[in-house]
Amino acid sequence: MKKVRFDLGNDQHDDLKGVAPMHSVVDQTELSKHTSCDDCWIAIHGKIYDVTGYLSKHPGGAQVMLKLAGKDATAPFDDVGHSLESLMFDLGPEACVGILEPALKTNNYSTSPSSEKKDAASTKRSKELLVEWQKSKTGFSGLIQPSETVIPALRRDPSEKFDLKDPEERLEAQKIASTITAIAAIAFCITVLLYVKLRCANMIDHVVGSAQADDNYEIPNWYT
Ligand code: HEM
Known part of the structure; x- marks a missing residue:
């Protein structure tokens, strides 16, 4: 797994420039290694989430998630009608362990141009929500991502109360x-x-x- 600087890229994210975080780019091979209930990764909308700790808390049960472990679960995730917010608020920002390598993003669930557009829009919305949420928790207005750049407060167990009061x-x-x-x-x-x-x-x-x-x-x- 190689570490690269993830450029949020286009002018849509001008407001986030200068705070571009380090992301792990994860390829399909790496993703497919995390398929057990002790180590479960899922790709949703181009991002990889470590859902191991969330399996037992998932309202839809652990089984549905385990079936999709190590795979891109975007389509089933959307089909059930989950909101993108739940990725941040239920999983927490520390659950995102990287981004799916773009070249290998195509999978069992075909990616049409329209779904790519939807992905881009939803990713942008996710980032905006994440920034808002992190700002409310830490007062820091940039986008803090898990991995090397994360601040210690966000590494903690989400069940713990944050020391930082608003x-x-x-x-x-x-x-x-x-x-x-x-x-x-x-x-x-x-x-x-x-x-x-x-x-x-x-x-x-x-x-x-x-x-x-x-x-x-x-x-x-x-x-x-
Ligand atoms: C990985 C991130 C996921 C999160 C954070 C998440 C979160 C949630 C939440 C909060 C609910 C409660 C209802 C709702 O708000 O929609 C739910 C229900 C459910 N989820 Fe997930 N989920 C995730 C992934 C998945 C995946 C990959 C599947 C596979 C199909 C799935 C299947 C379901 C099902 C079947 C329900 C029950 C729906 C119902 O009975 O109303 N979830 N999930």
Whole structure:
């Protein structure tokens, strides 16, 4: 499996230029090696997905996916009426392990010019959605792909909660923290004032009491 720089290519993806990620180009031979329930790859719309971890979670069952393991499953995937979003949101971005080598993309499911057009449009939409989704999770507006360029947060188990909160959540947490700090400071000041007031009154009573016992002591005017 050779690593190449995957150029998103045409002007349709101008907005993504400069962040072109490293992709593994996977050929049919390599794809066809991953066919077991412990190591299951599937090609959909020109991309290769490692669905091993998703087999047991797939609502349509593991069996349908295992039958297509190591193959291009674009047509059956589309026929069932899956949305492209489910590739990102259900599998997660780390599931995409590469792109299917274009020369060998033709397979059992014939690729007509119209389906190629559909592929291009759907790939573009997938990328846009992926960028949006990753941006919402990480704040990074580029297209982060699995493989060498992936950031550690996206390598984690998808079931784990991301540490990176979105800015709104962080702002909310900061507001709560400042409110708690302010309340604590006010409570502390009130306690100190009460303590001083009570202590001073006792001290003054003490002084006055001693003064009354001592006839020579003059009680200050301000106290009476
Ligand atoms: C590899 C990526 C795949 C993902 C992320 C995925 C995801 C899903 C999801 C989320 C559902 C629930 C219903 C829906 O939203 O459509 C579903 C149902 C289903 N999927 Fe997949 N699927 C994948 C691949 C496949 C493949 C290759 C097949 C093979 C034909 C397949 C066959 C089915 C079937 C038969 C159902 C049940 C449909 C129903 O009863 O409504 N899936 N899948």
